[in-house]
Structures are given as C-alpha cells and as structure tokens.
Amino acid sequence: MVLDVSSPVELTFSEIEKARTRLQGYASLTPLLNYPVLDEQVNGRVFIKAENLQRTGSFKFRGAFNRLSLIPQEQRPSGVVACSSGNHAQGVAAAAKILGFPAVIVMPEDAPQLKIQRTKALGAQVVLYDRESEDREAIARGLCEERGATFIHPYNDSGVIVGQGTTGLEIAEQCEVLGVTPDVLISCTGGGGLTSGIALALEDKLPECQIYTAEPAGFDDYARSLEAGTRVRNAALGGSVCDAVLTEMPGDKGFSVLSRRHAKGLCVTDDEAMNAVAFAYFELKLVVEPGAAVALASVLSGKIDLAGKTAVITISGGNVDPAIFERALKQYSAEKAPA
Incomplete structure (x- = not known):
C-alpha cells in the first residue's frame, strides 16, 4: 500500500x-x-x-498549518504522522499543538539534534530511523494504519x-x-x-x-x-x-x-x-x-x-x-x- x-x-x-x-x-x-x-x-x-x-x-510552518487546518474535526483525535529531517517536523508539531491534536514524526537518526529536540519540545512524538537501511514511508504507513492518523507529506501534498x-x-x-x-x-x-x-x-x-x-x-x-x-x-x-x-x-x-x-x-x-x-x-x-x-x-x-x-x-x-x-x-x- x-x-x-x-x-x-x-x-x-x-x-x-x-x-x-x-x-x-x-x-x-x-x-x-x-x-x-x-x-x-x-x-x-x-x-x-x-x-x-x-x-x-x-517556511514549513505555512504548509503544515494549512494542511492540518483542512483535516475534519472528527478525524483530529487520531492525529497526524509526518516524515522529516527537521523543518517539516517542527512545522507539523507546532501546527498540531495549536490545533489540538497529536503528532508523530518519523525522523532520520542523523538529523541535527537541535531539530529533534525542538520537535519533541513542541509536543510531538519522534520515531527515529536509519536513513540508509530503513524505509521511512513504511514506518509512517504502519503508524497511520495503527492510529488511523492522517499522513502529512512534506512536499507532495x-x-x-x-x-x-x-x-x-x-x-x-x-x-x-x-x-x-x-x-x-x-x-x-x-x-x-x-x-x-x-x-x-x-x-x-x-x-x-x-x-x-x-x-x-x-x-x-x-x-x-x-x-x-x-x-x-x-x-x-x-x-x-x-x-x-x-x-x-x-x-x-x-x-x-x-x-x-x-x-x-x-x-x-x-x-x-x-x-x-x-x-x-x-x-x-x-x-x-x-x-x-x-x-x-x-x-x-x-x-x-x-x-x-x-x-x-x-x-x-x-x-x-x-x-x-x-x-x-x-x-x-x-x-x-x-x-
């Protein structure tokens, strides 16, 4: 899928x-x-x-907030899932915090620590993966299926x-x-x-x-x-x-x-x-x-x-x-x- x-x-x-x-x-x-x-x-x-x-x-906050704002109220408790090395992660995390629903971000282990820390500080759960050996979209797909969450693509949405x-x-x-x-x-x-x-x-x-x-x-x-x-x-x-x-x-x-x-x-x-x-x-x-x-x-x-x-x-x-x-x-x- x-x-x-x-x-x-x-x-x-x-x-x-x-x-x-x-x-x-x-x-x-x-x-x-x-x-x-x-x-x-x-x-x-x-x-x-x-x-x-x-x-x-x-700039990532712009797209993240707009996309999350489009999610129907009844779907918001299931939250969102995103993949990002850091900037989209923070944008989605901040938008989710403002709009009041949970966010899980799949981030590469080699992402700058500052970006990982700030994403967590904004209230999102961070799931780390190995960029060279793991498929981030497969991880995100599993999280979406498990939670019924909406996937927020960093650019192809x-x-x-x-x-x-x-x-x-x-x-x-x-x-x-x-x-x-x-x-x-x-x-x-x-x-x-x-x-x-x-x-x-x-x-x-x-x-x-x-x-x-x-x-x-x-x-x-x-x-x-x-x-x-x-x-x-x-x-x-x-x-x-x-x-x-x-x-x-x-x-x-x-x-x-x-x-x-x-x-x-x-x-x-x-x-x-x-x-x-x-x-x-x-x-x-x-x-x-x-x-x-x-x-x-x-x-x-x-x-x-x-x-x-x-x-x-x-x-x-x-x-x-x-x-x-x-x-x-x-x-x-x-x-x-x-x-």
Whole structure:
C-alpha cells in the first residue's frame, strides 16, 4: 500500500489566497530584504525573502498549518504522522499543538539534534530511523494504519504546497510596494513544495519572472528532472551538509507546476553552501542553515549572472546545528584572513 497523500484542495491561486486567510494570526509575514553589499557583489539587485524568521524557523510552518487546518474535526483525535529531517517536523508539531491534536514524526537518526529536540519540545512524538537501511514511508504507513492518523507529506501534498505558496503571494505584494519587478526567482529546493508554491503564486502575479530551483551537488534531482522533462532520482540518500533539502526525487505535484512554468535548475557544492551560511551571518546578520542557503550560494558563487537584473531569492530556514554553524564561520574566517 502506498501512503495516501491526497488533499481536499486543488493547486490553484485561489487556494493560496484561502491558505493565507487560514494562516493569519499564526504565521509571520516575513520581510523582503535588500543589502547593498550583496547587490555590489552581483552587480544587480537581490531581494531576500527571509523565511528563517518564520515561526519554527522555516517556511514549513505555512504548509503544515494549512494542511492540518483542512483535516475534519472528527478525524483530529487520531492525529497526524509526518516524515522529516527537521523543518517539516517542527512545522507539523507546532501546527498540531495549536490545533489540538497529536503528532508523530518519523525522523532520520542523523538529523541535527537541535531539530529533534525542538520537535519533541513542541509536543510531538519522534520515531527515529536509519536513513540508509530503513524505509521511512513504511514506518509512517504502519503508524497511520495503527492510529488511523492522517499522513502529512512534506512536499507532495496540494494542501501543503498552497500553504507554502503564501510565501510567493507575499513576495509579489512586497515587490509591488517596493516598485520592483523581479527578473528571476531562485528558491531553495528539496522536494519542491516551496518552489512550486511560489511559482504557482507568481504565475498569476509575476508571470514573466523566471523560476530557478537551487540544490546541493549530488542532490540536484530537480535540475536534472526539469532538463529531462521527467522525474529522476538521486543516487544517494544522504551525505550532504544540506540536510533540509535532501530528497529522493521531485514530488509529482510540484514537478507539474514547475514544468509548466519552464523552471530551470542551479546546483552548488557543500562548500559553497557553507560559505553562504557564513556570508549571511557576517554580512547580512542572518542565521541560516546550509540547505536554506543554497539559493544565496548560487548567487554568491556566480552560478547565475545577475548583472543588471533584479532577483528574489529565498532563505528558507535558520535551524542550523551549532557545530555546523561554527564550522562554517571558522572556514569563512580562515579564507578571508590575510596571507
């Protein structure tokens, strides 16, 4: 039996607007930030959608809260089950706590301890598994069958995607206030829930804006899938510092949106992602996790030419492991030190 990832909503702009109404009073309206130091580096203009400042420290709260809000009252006592390396876990746990029903999160043993601890602190039960030898969906399926719980997929669920799409709705409205028309949107991408949600929102508001996915090397399944015109898998399941965006392959729902929008893909190394983490701290005064820094890394490393252009990029989360954060800062400082 395949896990049921059905959702009672369609992938439409009107559903993104409804999701925003549900999220009012719960999710934060995150800022769209511009820094001269970054503009000077790329010889263009870059605006950062700072979802590291979102509730639970990432954009994931948006999609989780919207999807859980759609669960009928009579089903809520049975709770929800989710699979996540950490950010979706915290989003689901926080949403379940607010809405008053139990949550069980299946998390890899190698997930950052900070994310595991915070998920537990939000009241969710955490079930750990070995990423290399165990099937997380099989574990989740068993829990759903045992409890009669609703499975909340981290990205391949239309209720989750339209919730993430509220990020794009805000971007469009903030750009309008600033008098800015972005040429490109670069979004940190794992399974594609955030990027496809933003693309769906901008399809109505900024249809000429070119969408780019940003991914870590070895896990650029979206870039390869978009180029091939069909979904392809990653060879590895783990091994990158960018834990927040490590997925096996694109979700079919998000891929359908991004294919229609003719999205393109960018890819960065772990070192480039770590450099972006440190740059964000020293130059932008933002705390960012490596997986959430891949869009910034693609800009800083010149993977896309932004000379004379205006770009919006996402920083999708700030739940960085302290040891990884320290490593990034030391590495950056050593490289910048005079010879």
